[in-house]
Amino acid sequence: MLKNKRNTILKTENLSIGYKTKKEETVISKNINFELEKGQLIGLVGANGIGKSTLLRTLIKVQPALSGTVYLNQKDLRTVSALELAKQLSIVLTETVTSKNLSVYELIALGRYPYTNWIGNLNTKDIEIVKNALELVNITELKDKKCYQLSDGQLQKVMIARALAQDTDIIVLDEPTTHLDMYHKAYILKLLQKLTKETGKTIVFSSHEIDLAIQLCDMMIVMQNQSVYYDQPCNLITKGVFESLFPDDLISFDNTSGSFRVKK
Numbered sequence: 258m259l260k261n262k263r264n265t266i267l268k269t270e271n272l273s274i275g276y277k278t279k280k281e282e283t284v285i286s287k288n289i290n291f292e293l294e295k296g297q298l299i300g301l302v303g304a305n306g307i308g309k310s311t312l313l314r315t316l317i318k319v320q321p322a323l324s325g326t327v328y329l330n331q332k333d334l335r336t337v338s339a340l341e342l343a344k345q346l347s348i349v350l351t352e353t354v355t356s357k358n359l360s361v362y363e364l365i366a367l368g369r370y371p372y373t374n375w376i377g378n379l380n381t382k383d384i385e386i387v388k389n390a391l392e393l394v395n396i397t398e399l400k401d402k403k404c405y406q407l408s409d410g411q412l413q414k415v416m417i418a419r420a421l422a423q424d425t426d427i428i429v430l431d432e433p434t435t436h437l438d439m440y441h442k443a444y445i446l447k448l449l450q451k452l453t454k455e456t457g458k459t460i461v462f463s464s465h466e467i468d469l470a471i472q473l474c475d476m477m478i479v480m481q482n483q484s485v486y487y488d489q490p491c492n493l494i495t496k497g498v499f500e501s502l503f504p505d506d507l508i509s510f511d512n513t514s515g516s517f518r519v520k521k
């Protein structure tokens with residue numbers, strides 16, 4: 258049966274990512290091909306330094322592709338203006354929250370910037386969307402707190418609500434579970450899963466929480482030295498992709514439980 262391509266939100270075609278100076282080009286990864294569909298939760302995993310952040314930065318147009326193409330809603334990313342991009346794609350980078358003096362409400366309201374006038378006045382619809390974002394992430398009671406008063410887990414939820422207020426088709430998060438305890442790692446990823454189902458948005462996140470990603474994601478992008486795999490977690494397990502993710506001297510992947518074990 259032909260797949261319904263209309264649901265594709267973001268697509269890469271023979272994408273090659275890396276860094277270029279006047280003297281040399283360093284290819285971090287190449288032949289990257291995937292199609293992210295509406296309403297899916299997608300986890301991006303791989304060893305330290307393999308290129309996850311480089312890939313995410315290329316997808317959000319912070320750095321150019323070395324070759325190949327990224328399509329956002331069928332349009333070549335190179336031709337998407339900054340304002341169009343802000344209406345279609347939002348980014349959650351908790352490490353870079355510079356405005357911690359703002360209240361939670363004010364920070365989330367900033368998510369409306371692609372739609373408001375230059376003073377940032379919110380109309381009735383904007384206010385409704387901000388309220389809805391607070392409710393979806395279950396942080397309405399935090400709305401008057403200053404961001405510097407929040408724990409890492411609470412701040413992560415606020416940043417997710419800010420991205421929801423931006424009301425884009427796709428939300429990209431770079432390591433949203435860093436600094437969180439086991440419970441809150443699972444909480445945040447489960448929240449992302451719930452949001453994809455309730456809002457129909459596509460959510461892509463990079464993470465070192467491979468076990469959790471296997472349990473919660475619809476699809477996963479697995480980066481290895483020679484290849485980038487894109488498939489459902491169960492298919493990736495069957496193909497043995499996780500077994501070759503790390504050197505096998507310390508940890509091994511258990512196919513039955515879908516998790517890593519330390520070798521004793």
Ligand SMILES: Nc1ncnc2c1ncn2[C@@H]1O[C@H](COP(=O)(O)OP(=O)(O)OP(=O)(O)O)[C@@H](O)[C@H]1O
Nearest residue numbers: 276283285303304305306307308309310311312465
């Ligand atoms: N600005 C840069 N210029 C040149 N090389 C870079 C730059 N930033 C990162 N790299 C290199 O690109 C490779 C991939 O780095 P990247 O940060 O994308 O990996 P990662 O998978 O996100 O790593 P981690 O899991 O440790 O965060 C590394 O070898 C890194 O040294």
